[in-house]
Amino acid sequence: MFVYSIMKFRVEIRYKEGVEDPEAVTILKNFNILGYKGIRDVRTSKVYYIDADDRDEVSEITSKILANPVIHTYTIEAIEGSSH
Amino acid sequence: MFVYSIMKFRVEIRYKEGVEDPEAVTILKNFNILGYKGIRDVRTSKVYYIDADDRDEVSEITSKILANPVIHTYTIEAIEGSSH
Numbered sequence A, B: 001m002f003v004y005s006i007m008k009f010r011v012e013i014r015y016k017e018g019v020e021d022p023e024a025v026t027i028l029k030n031f032n033i034l035g036y037k038g039i040r041d042v043r044t045s046k047v048y049y050i051d052a053d054d055r056d057e058v059s060e061i062t063s064k065i066l067a068n069p070v071i072h073t074y075t076i077e078a079i080e081g082s083s084h
Helices: A022-033 A055-066 B022-033 B055-066
Strands: A005-015 A039-052 A072-083 B005-015 B039-052 B072-083
Touching (some): A022 A039, A022 B055, A039 B055, A055 A072, A055 B022, A055 B039
Antiparallel strands (some): A005 A072, A039 B039
16 A cells, blocks of 8 residues: 655745845834834744655755855754645 | 743734645746656745733734635734843
8 A cells, every 4th residue: 555645845035144144124113213112133034834754855945945055044843744 | 021922923823724825836836847747746835923911912913914704814922031
């Protein structure tokens, strides 16, 4: 019996240390203007939940398409398998 | 001695079940066009790492500014404290 399984991955893409995060800078400024003085720092990241046949394609699309190797770092986590 | 502590929070904002994720739809279509046939589904979310004096302001900025209650759900997690 052939079990066809789809894996679930969680890809998180963040700005490298030292690279300015424009959205975070803007948000932090606005929070202070709006009176939220207790917000000290903000950093953002993007997460993609991807269902795929195998990890190799997820790694390739992450390094080639989703992440910009010059400014981003990323992690790829298998979160839990599910079969059809 | 007064210890002034800043807390670290992780806010994740996702589309509600049944609400279309435009970015994810576009990405998935492009992956298939580019030949990545093993990618079955994509969903996106936005993560904010926030350093703040307390949780209340983080909850308020999340529900009032960062998330749109009509289309988003969100989670707020204290990740680890640090003091100055």
